[in-house]
Amino acid sequence: MTSPPCSMTRISCRAPAWHRCCNSRSERVCSGSSGTTSTHLGKTGGVNAHLKVPALVAGMIAGADSIDDMDLLRHGAMRRLFTGIRAPSTLGTFLRTFTFGHVRQLDAVASRLLINLAGQAPLLPGVDELAYVDVDDTLRQTYGYAKHGAGRGYTGVKGLNALLAIVSTPSSAPVIAAARLRKGSTNSARGAAQFVTDALITARKAGATGVLVLRADSAYYGSDVITAALRQKACFSITARQDKAVRTAIASIEPGAWTTIKYTDAVFDEDQQRWISDAEVAEIPYTAFTSKPKAKHVTARLLVRRVPT
Numbered sequence: 157m158t159s160p161p162c163s164m165t166r167i168s169c170r171a172p173a174w175h176r177c178c179n180s181r182s183e184r185v186c187s188g189s190s191g192t193t194s195t196h197l198g199k200t201g202g203v204n205a206h207l208k209v210p211a212l213v214a215g216m217i218a219g220a221d222s223i224d225d226m227d228l229l230r231h232g233a234m235r236r237l238f239t240g241i242r243a244p245s246t247l248g249t250f251l252r253t254f255t256f257g258h259v260r261q262l263d264a265v266a267s268r269l270l271i272n273l274a275g276q277a278p279l280l281p282g283v284d285e286l287a288y289v290d291v292d293d294t295l296r297q298t299y300g301y302a303k304h305g306a307g308r309g310y311t312g313v314k315g316l317n318a319l320l321a322i323v324s325t326p327s328s329a330p331v332i333a334a335a336r337l338r339k340g341s342t343n344s345a346r347g348a349a350q351f352v353t354d355a356l357i358t359a360r361k362a363g364a365t366g367v368l369v370l371r372a373d374s375a376y377y378g379s380d381v382i383t384a385a386l387r388q389k390a391c392f393s394i395t396a397r398q399d400k401a402v403r404t405a406i407a408s409i410e411p412g413a414w415t416t417i418k419y420t421d422a423v424f425d426e427d428q429q430r431w432i433s434d435a436e437v438a439e440i441p442y443t444a445f446t447s448k449p450k451a452k453h454v455t456a457r458l459l460v461r462r463v464p465t
Contacts, residue, residue, distance in 0.1 A: 165462070199289035254451070271361045280364075282328070291370065298314045314340060319344075320335050331361055356390050368390040371393045405458055422435070444456065
């Protein structure tokens with residue numbers, strides 16, 4: 157009799173399982189995070205970043221998804237809300253002066269804005285006790301032949317790849333801690349280690365002084381990403397790819413080590429005080445990435461769930 161196939165395996169750290177402001181406050185939130193002093197473009201079209209960056213953000217919030225759409229900021233009564241509005245062509249020239257270094261400058265601006273906001277408003281209640289940082293990427297479809305960086309990624313759709321990091325707590329809504337737009341054909345894990353480091357540092361500065369857990373799927377199952385989490389003293393829960401080493405570890409689990417869990421169609425037995433379910437979980441110690449140099453080995457808990465198919 158064969159065991160039911162495992163539907164999910166996750167590698168986890170050894171930590172226990174934890175599973176509108178007034179104007180003055182707005183000024184405190186924005187202080188030190190403005191693009192005025194943080195973004196410097198020494199090229200033609202790169203002047204007045206302190207006006208153009210907020211204009212681009214305002215346009216996106218208002219629904220613009222192209223340079224031409226930025227003209228909506230000049231419609232109707234928009235001038236009562238925004239000053240220093242620039243024409244779409246001017247904003248397009250401004251964006252075309254950007255290098256990756258300028259993108260990193262805006263990353264720093266966005267990070268400080270979130271940190272300041274979390275310090276002035278109850279954005280992440282309970283963040284000092286337990287916080288999660290979830291990392292994933294998505295492919296957004298683009299149109300036209302001249303879109304810079306567009307390509308076909310893992311979905312087969314032609315577009316651009318967006319890498320996102322979300323910070324949340326058990327009692328808060330998620331907020332974006334970091335974001336990066338990449339070419340559509342890029343590998344999900346490309347640059348993920350540094351990205352994870354930046355997101356965890358932002359989360360710490362935003363008040364996550366307690367348990368901080370990095371969560372990601374198997375695309376980010378790599379020693380560099382996990383090492384980045386450990387360097388920031390964060391726990392991690394990452395889906396492990398079922399390679400030969402993982403399958404061998406699963407096969408070594410004793411039959412009595414499996415525990416039933418609440419799952420689809422499960423029934424709780426009051427007499428036995430347990431769930432009657434086909435789904436089961438088990439846990440064993442596991443050292444990952446043993447094919448790499450010893451310094452890159454990671455010893456953690458391998459959590460396995462199996463469900464009959």
